[in-house]
Amino acid sequence: MAKITLITGASRGLGRNTALSVARRGGDVVLTYQSRVEDAQAVVAEIQAIGRKAVALQLDTGKVATFASFTERLRTTLRETWQRETFDHLVNNAGHGDYALISDTTEEQFDRLVNVHFKGVFFLTQALLPLIADGGRIVNLSSGLTRVSAPGWSAYSAMKGAVEVLTVYMAKEFGSRRIAVNTVAPGAIETDFFGGAVRDTPDFNKFFAEMTALGRVGVPDDIGPMIASLLSEDNRWINAQRIEVSGGQGI
Numbered sequence: 001m002a003k004i005t006l007i008t009g010a011s012r013g014l015g016r017n018t019a020l021s022v023a024r025r026g027g028d029v030v031l032t033y034q035s036r037v038e039d040a041q042a043v044v045a046e047i048q049a050i051g052r053k054a055v056a057l058q059l060d061t062g063k064v065a066t067f068a069s070f071t072e073r074l075r076t077t078l079r080e081t082w083q084r085e086t087f088d089h090l091v092n093n094a095g096h097g098d099y100a101l102i103s104d105t106t107e108e109q110f111d112r113l114v115n116v117h118f119k120g121v122f123f124l125t126q127a128l129l130p131l132i133a134d135g136g137r138i139v140n141l142s143s144g145l146t147r148v149s150a151p152g153w154s155a156y157s158a159m160k161g162a163v164e165v166l167t168v169y170m171a172k173e174f175g176s177r178r179i180a181v182n183t184v185a186p187g188a189i190e191t192d193f194f195g196g197a198v199r200d201t202p203d204f205n206k207f208f209a210e211m212t213a214l215g216r217v218g219v220p221d222d223i224g225p226m227i228a229s230l231l232s233e234d235n236r237w238i239n240a241q242r243i244e245v246s247g248g249q250g251i
Contacts (some may be wrong), residue, residue, distance in 0.1 A: 004087040006030040009094025011039040013191035017224030023052040032059040061094040062115035067127040086133040117159035144187035148250030171240035180239040187246025189218040213248025
């Protein structure tokens with residue numbers, strides 16, 4: 001029986017790449033999207049073309065009040081599409097960037113980051129926990145910027161640091177159900193994250209490439225396959241770890 005992976009924010013970027021990587025390894029996917037329904041359905045079609053099952057569900061991971069209704073929609077989807085009551089893997093990927101120096105950061109920016117990157121991860125995982133199969137996996141996305149600093153990313157990185165601590169506690173509390181929980185921390189990646197800044201701004205790209213041991217910034221194919229591998233039985237004994245995937249950024 002194929003494993004089912006739920007990936008938040010999978011209509012584009014690292015989420016999309018992870019969804020396709022999971023499908024290429026023989027898994028099925030539930031992907032969420034905030035507003036880009038056409039992009040989400042395109043990913044579903046790509047996964048189906050691989051020969052795997054996929055469903056796209058709308059979710060704003062910054063709105064905790066919607067998580068109960070989302071959980072019920074997911075429960076119905078699992079029954080109708082897979083004839084199952086549970087899924088196997090949760091990848092908390094959805095997110096956005098807000099760049100501002102500490103002196104310039106607004107409370108609105110700060111709260112938006114908290115709601116999506118920390119509060120949303122905490123309470124979505126809580127809501128979905130009854131539907132995660134025993135022996136399952138959870139991967140929380142962090143950032144290389146929790147280890148090395150770049151001015152303007154303080155609030156964003158602080159939220160990711162909180163997620164890294166949360167991951168350790170999840171691993172401890174969910175261990176009795178044999179659910180392994182890890183953090184994956186990408187370095188700078190060429191996606192449309194933060195308006196495609198790393199991909200489309202030569203100076204920004206050069207800045208991160210020069211601080212990376214392998215001499216370039218990352219691309220989605222550097223991350224998605226790694227996450228898919230981490231979810232596999234090959235890595236069943238990895239738990240409560242922060243795994244940086246950055247090509248040696250800032251060493």
